Amino acid sequence: MTAPSPNPAREVALRVLTRVLGGAFASSELDRELKRAHLAGRDAGLATQLVYGTLRHHRRLSAAVKPLLKGTTRDSTMAVLLAGAYEKFVLETPVHAVVNEYVDLARGGFGPPGLVNAVLRRLESLPEVSNLPAWLSRNLQEAYGAQAPAAEASLLEPQPLWLRLTENGVSALRGEGSEVEAGYGDVYRVSLSRPLGVTAAFKSGWAQPINPASYACVLALGNVEGERVLDLAGGSGVKAAMLASNGAQVTSFDINEKKARPARQNMGRLHLKAEFLTADLTRTPDTEPASKVLLDAPCSGSGTLRAHPEILLRLSEKAVDEMAELQGRMLDAAAPLVVPGGLLVYSVCSVSAAEGPQQVERFLKTHPDFSPEALPDLRVPVAQRSPGVVTVMDEGVDGFFIARLRRRE
Known part of the structure; x- marks a missing residue:
């Protein structure tokens, strides 16, 4: 009986993470890969979560993985290990599923399967390491004072989609099943029912992404x-x-x-x-x-x-x-x-x-x-x-x- 193929969302995420670890920007690489892969909405959501979640928790994930490695590790292998660790400890995906999925992905060209299997099984927890370097935490403290801890904690949360909308834009998005919540003035927090580029609001010029x-x-x-x-x-x-x-x-x-x-x-x-x-x-x-x-x-x-x-x-x-x-x-x-x-x-x-x-x-x-x-x-x-x-x-x-x-x- 043929073993099931790895979830395509994870493969997309690993391709993106490999390039980001090499110096690319996440948003443009993810957009490119999602367009190429034509993933279903749920899988596209998983790929997005894996990319940004792994990057947001990078310091702790890296601190857990690197002591188990020797010599130089190529970016694709590090992407497998970091994403696997993110699923194991942050998303709390069952260990056997994490190991099986990422070992199969490693066999597909991302890294040595034996190494991925050994490291993901040996990882026991994430170390108590700040997700920001000390100098940047100080910058936040200087900027926000007592509000700094909340600002730092918020960096680990998914980023909402912000759209400046006309009244027609609000109506069009809601008519297509998107959720449009009050934000700040005419910049709204939006959860889309479909890709932004195909919405009537975007195509008609009634919507502009801006924080x-x-x-x-x-x-x-x-x-x-x-x-x-x-x-x-x-x-x-x-x-x-x-x-x-x-x-x-x-x-x-x-x-x-x-x-x-x-x-x-x-x-x-x-x-x-x-x-x-x-x-x-x-x-x-x-x-x-x-x-x-x-x-x-x-x-x-x-x-x-x-x-x-x-x-x-x-x-x-x-x-x-x-x-x-x-x-x-x-x-x-x-x-x-x-x-x-x-x-x-x-x-x-x-x-x-x-x-x-x-x-x-x-x-x-x-x-x-x-x-x-x-x-x-x-x-x-x-x-x-x-x-x-x-x-x-x-x-x-x-x-x-x-x-x-x-x-x-």
């Missing part, structure tokens, strides 16, 4: 109706789209010209318009200054670990320092783009003081014609972190530092 904290950066500019707004380091253009939807005339800059095409396509889907230009933003772009400028600078991403847990595999204090140096240059280059009396909003999806308040404090010392001012209602919980605020990283809201700076007339 409430990311949308708070747009709200920090206040009323933008009819105003020219410069969107610096605009990336894939999501904030540019949100600004345009609020009535702004947007020019978005990014150093990566490859991001302009999907940004324009997304604007077309949303029935909006914006200009997308390529520029090295460590130098002031050749463009007319504007009354409102948003610099959502590249950063370490420590505020997005719940949605992007793979960041933790390569995040270090040195990387934070390198990002802070880049941010300082970009802030200096942005200053001349703000007209006298205008606004500059600086934001980063990081909880590090070096990338947030310390960055702005340095800028204010070298640019005395700018001063901080209170932020408008950002619709999300915030903690004061002078000269700005940090969004409270809990219940799926990312951690963003946001400061609003006014140029003297």
Whole structure:
């Protein structure tokens, strides 16, 4: 009698994890593999849970597995062992099922079956190791104080899907059987009945994925109706789209010209318009200054670990320092783009003081014609972190530092 084949969801998860351990990003790799595999909804859910769960618990899983290994272990073998350990201890899948499934997957090319069998059977428990390095836990403590433990614990929870929706979008999704729950303003928490890309809300331009904290950066500019707004380091253009939807005339800059095409396509889907230009933003772009400028600078991403847990595999204090140096240059280059009396909003999806308040404090010392001012209602919980605020990283809201700076007339 032929033995049953391993669950295809686990095979998809292992392919994704292997690439992520090699330096890839989880979301893009998982999307690619799920489209290729055409898994049923339940299996797609399992693959997603295995990928993100294994990455969120990576430090403890790795601390359990590595003492049982000798020499160098290739990424595919480590993926099998980490995912197997995650199922055994976090999902509490029966031991015999875990061992049998992952040994069969190892035979399919992921690693030595004997090694996988031996390690998964010998694992007795997960060590009491923090899921964050000590320096990052300190960053959370500095940012949130008494709220830090809840923020850290939330990083182990699945990330909700956040969608900014029009009224038509809410109705269309509910009509298709999706659950649409109140979130923050018009950014809703959604559980889809089908893939987002095939929903009427998405295809009609009534839905845009965005975290409430990311949308708070747009709200920090206040009323933008009819105003020219410069969107610096605009990336894939999501904030540019949100600004345009609020009535702004947007020019978005990014150093990566490859991001302009999907940004324009997304604007077309949303029935909006914006200009997308390529520029090295460590130098002031050749463009007319504007009354409102948003610099959502590249950063370490420590505020997005719940949605992007793979960041933790390569995040270090040195990387934070390198990002802070880049941010300082970009802030200096942005200053001349703000007209006298205008606004500059600086934001980063990081909880590090070096990338947030310390960055702005340095800028204010070298640019005395700018001063901080209170932020408008950002619709999300915030903690004061002078000269700005940090969004409270809990219940799926990312951690963003946001400061609003006014140029003297």
